[in-house]
Amino acid sequence: MPFSRRRFLSGAAASLAFSGLAGRSAAQAKGETYRNEVPGYGPLVKDPNGIFDLPEGFRYDVVSQAGERMSDGLLVPYKADGMGCFAHGPDQVVLVRNHELKHTDVNYGPFGLKKRLYDGFDPAAVYDTTEDGVPMPGGTTTLVWDLKARRLVSQNLSLLGTTVNCAGGITPRGTWLTCEEKLLSAGQGGKKDHGWVFEVPAVPGRLAAPEPIRGMGRFMHEAAAVDPKTGIVYLTEDQHDGACLFYRYLPNDRADLHKGGKLQALGFRDAPEGGDSRNWKGNVAWTVGDWKKARWIDLDGVDNPHEDLRHRGHKAGAALFARGEGIFFGNGELYFTCTSGGAAGLGQIMRYVPSPREGRPGERLQPGRIQLFVESHDRAVMDFADNITLAPWGHLLACEDQYSDRPVNHLKGITPEGKVYTIGRNAFRDAAELAGACFSPDGSTLFLNIYWPGITLAVTGPWNRFQG
Numbered sequence: 458m459p460f461s462r463r464r465f466l467s468g469a470a471a472s473l474a475f476s477g478l479a480g481r482s483a484a485q486a487k488g489e490t491y492r493n494e495v496p497g498y499g500p501l502v503k504d505p506n507g508i509f510d511l512p513e514g515f516r517y518d519v520v521s522q523a524g525e526r527m528s529d530g531l532l533v534p535y536k537a538d539g540m541g542c543f544a545h546g547p548d549q550v551v552l553v554r555n556h557e558l559k560h561t562d563v564n565y566g567p568f569g570l571k572k573r574l575y576d577g578f579d580p581a582a583v584y585d586t587t588e589d590g591v592p593m594p595g596g597t598t599t600l601v602w603d604l605k606a607r608r609l610v611s612q613n614l615s616l617l618g619t620t621v622n623c624a625g626g627i628t629p630r631g632t633w634l635t636c637e638e639k640l641l642s643a644g645q646g647g648k649k650d651h652g653w654v655f656e657v658p659a660v661p662g663r664l665a666a667p668e669p670i671r672g673m674g675r676f677m678h679e680a681a682a683v684d685p686k687t688g689i690v691y692l693t694e695d696q697h698d699g700a701c702l703f704y705r706y707l708p709n710d711r712a713d714l715h716k717g718g719k720l721q722a723l724g725f726r727d728a729p730e731g732g733d734s735r736n737w738k739g740n741v742a743w744t745v746g747d748w749k750k751a752r753w754i755d756l757d758g759v760d761n762p763h764e765d766l767r768h769r770g771h772k773a774g775a776a777l778f779a780r781g782e783g784i785f786f787g788n789g790e791l792y793f794t795c796t797s798g799g800a801a802g803l804g805q806i807m808r809y810v811p812s813p814r815e816g817r818p819g820e821r822l823q824p825g826r827i828q829l830f831v832e833s834h835d836r837a838v839m840d841f842a843d844n845i846t847l848a849p850w851g852h853l854l855a856c857e858d859q860y861s862d863r864p865v866n867h868l869k870g871i872t873p874e875g876k877v878y879t880i881g882r883n884a885f886r887d888a889a890e891l892a893g894a895c896f897s898p899d900g901s902t903l904f905l906n907i908y909w910p911g912i913t914l915a916v917t918g919p920w921n922r923f924q925g
Contacts, residue, residue, distance in 0.1 A: 492837040497878025515918030523911030535565035537906035539624030540893030543659040553633035555622040566594025584618030584667035624680035636678035674759035682786040693781030722775035726750040732776035783845035803833035849900035858890035
């Protein structure tokens with residue numbers, strides 16, 4: 458099944474459509490840190506500023522960086538992770554950006570060292586504080602970027618008091634779902650339970666109400682994606698032991714996710730005892746291109762006080778996935794990464810096609826289907842794919858998140874045939890992961906984050922120059 462292709466919103470964007478050039482196979486250049494399975498955009502050119510390497514003809518602008526003073530007088534927090542992009546007038550976009558700060562990272566938060574900028578801040582705007590009363594530093598910031606002028610218009614704090622905000626997902630209502638990738642019970646560094654999803658409107662200059670969406674469950678949330686047709690929210694889980702589930706949330710009211718709903722986990726119809734997608738330890742459940750019919754398992758006790766939701770779900774018949782991370786919904790299908798999946802442990806990408814009766818009576822007669830779309834066997838091709846997005850020309854883009862003896866992370870592209878190529882490389886210090894990749898609605902600009910210390914970039918260039 459081909460990738461979905463977004464419609465372009467202007468004549469300028471329409472010129473980005475690819476011309477389908479025939480390509481040659483691309484081997485790994487001597488001394489390079491990557492290998493392309495198709496040429497893509499050509500070899501990477503070393504950035505003289507030592508921030509981000511790109512192919513010839515591409516450029517980046519630094520949108521924002523950790524420690525800067527924001528429009529609200531606070532500081533840009535560190536650890537920039539997942540991010541969503543929203544239209545904001547004819548030439549501007551709004552970015553909502555996660556900051557994956559844990560409760561001990563208060564000095565890297567928006568109030569600076571020893572919370573020196575905290576005086577006068579409304580405590581009601583904070584979800585939780587540490588046990589000594591300091592606001593939990595995790596949350597989101599909201600930025601306005603002018604596409605034409607290539608400049609930052611404003612940035613402000615938009616959610617505070619959460620912890621380890623990893624990835625998330627945009628909604629059709631113009632909001633961002635930000636996910637806590639941390640199970641923290643009250644009394645373990647904070648005063649409230651953590652492990653929730655929060656909703657942040659993409660409105661500049663505004664703090665979101667810090668209310669968790671409890672119906673989506675409490676677990677090690679990674680990312681979320683909403684089917685605009687049905688309003689169903691799909692959720693990934695990232696436990697480092699790799700025994701994770703893939704979830705969906707059937708909301709009672711798709712316009713208000715706080716009004717409750719049903720949380721379920723995906724199982725394989727041919728493995729009622731609980732399937733295993735990981736292909737670990739010689740137990741190869743499927744090969745690239747294989748499809749499995751899905752069934753969805755109802756879950757109870759989703760507030761998860763004993764932190765055993767995934768184990769209960771698997772016992773009830775839900776399949777295991779290896780560290781579910783980035784997820785993105787295209788046109789009638791979604792993709793999500795399993796960072797440490799596969800026989801080589803280098804990562805998998807799954808594709809899920811919902812049932813025509815998804816979440817409704819009759820679904821069992823026409824079940825959804827899940828495919829092993831990509832599995833890496835070569836570290837130089839793809840190594841721990843994390844955040845993903847769908848490019849306007851129909852390719853997936855994946856951010857690598859590998860902290861290993863190979864001190865570099867890349868931005869990868871994946872063709873509809875599952876062939877991988879390299880678009881960019883983190884050249885900044887500390888070999889940080891890349892995260893938050895998302896496109897402007899007109900298709901002209903790719904935004905992404907260098908996680909540490911926290912740098913947001915806007916990448917532009919000849920996207921129509923792809924060589925297959």
